[in-house]
Amino acid sequence: xxxxxxxxxxxxxxxxENLVLNCSFTDSAIYNLQWFRQDPGKGLTSLLLIxxxxxxxxxxxxxxxxxxxxxxSTLYIAASQPGDSATYLCPGAGNNRKLIWGLGTSLAxxx
Amino acid sequence: xPEVTQTPSHQVTQMGQExxxxxxxxxxxxxxxxxxxxxGQKVEFLVxxxxxxxxxxxxxxxDQFSVxxxxxxxxxxxxxxxxxxxxxxxxxxxxxxxxxxxxxFGEGSRLTxx
Numbered sequence: 001x002x003x004x005x006x007x008x009x010x011x012x013x014x015x016x017e018n019l020v021l022n023c024s025f026t027d028s029a030i031y032n033l034q035w036f037r038q039d040p041g042k043g044l045t046s047l048l049l050i051x052x053x054x055x056x057x058x059x060x061x062x063x064x065x066x067x068x069x070x071x072x073s074t075l076y077i078a079a080s081q082p083g084d085s086a087t088y089l090c091p092g093a094g095n096n097r098k099l100i101w102g103l104g105t106s107l108a109x110x111x
Numbered sequence: 112x113p114e115v116t117q118t119p120s121h122q123v124t125q126m127g128q129e130x131x132x133x134x135x136x137x138x139x140x141x142x143x144x145x146x147x148x149x150x151g152q153k154v155e156f157l158v159x160x161x162x163x164x165x166x167x168x169x170x171x172x173x174d175q176f177s178v179x180x181x182x183x184x185x186x187x188x189x190x191x192x193x194x195x196x197x198x199x200x201x202x203x204x205x206x207x208x209x210x211x212x213x214x215x216f217g218e219g220s221r222l223t224x225x
Contacts, residue, residue, distance in 0.1 A: 032211075034213065034214060041221075043217055043218035043219045044202065044204075044216040045216075046213050046215060049212075051211060052210075091154070097209060097210060098156060098167070099214075101154040101155070
């Protein structure tokens with residue numbers, strides 16, 4: 001059964017640090033992967049989508065990569081800001097295209 | 112920027128009552144989804160909808176639940192005879208294609224069953 005593990009579960013850093021959030025799947029057969037952020041009590045905001053033919057995506061201070069051989073994805077956040085504080089989720093879709101969700105990484109960036 | 116909109120943002124209901132949650136997906140999207148998230152737990156898939164019919168549903172999506180696209184814009188989730196354990200945040204999402212394209216979520220409808 002496909003499961004997603006996100007490490008660390010929680011992270012608290014001072015403003016300005018570069019961060020790496022990790023996501024791993026028990027089954028490495030990931031078709032595509034999308035990183036989201038979720039603010040407390042709010043919806044899911046799409047950050048980056050890595051499609052089946054891609055290995056990496058960048059948007060501003062965010063860079064996400066997907067290693068299909070190992071079933072791992074990382075989200076790199078450069079020069080973190082307090083506004084980056086949120087829970088980050090990385091649901092991946094296997095060959096059945098069904099999204100598998102983890103519990104997320106709760107990030108706090110302190111001014 | 113186009114967005115998925117959901118109403119109501121919060122609904123409180125008595126156990127046993129029927130609830131309808133409404134969603135307006137992004138206009139050129141063809142695939143629609145409902146997910147739910149119980150407080151502190153993972154996001155869970157409920158149902159996917161394409162071409163005016165359910166394409167897939169999870170074990171959670173039993174006879175208590177139904178979905179409809181009553182017109183060209185709205186996509187609704189009906190929960191009959193609500194139970195305490197139905198209390199959760201319900202998210203609607205849409206995308207252009209089944210295998211490609213970014214999945215966009217609404218802000219969610221928080222359902223509280225008393």
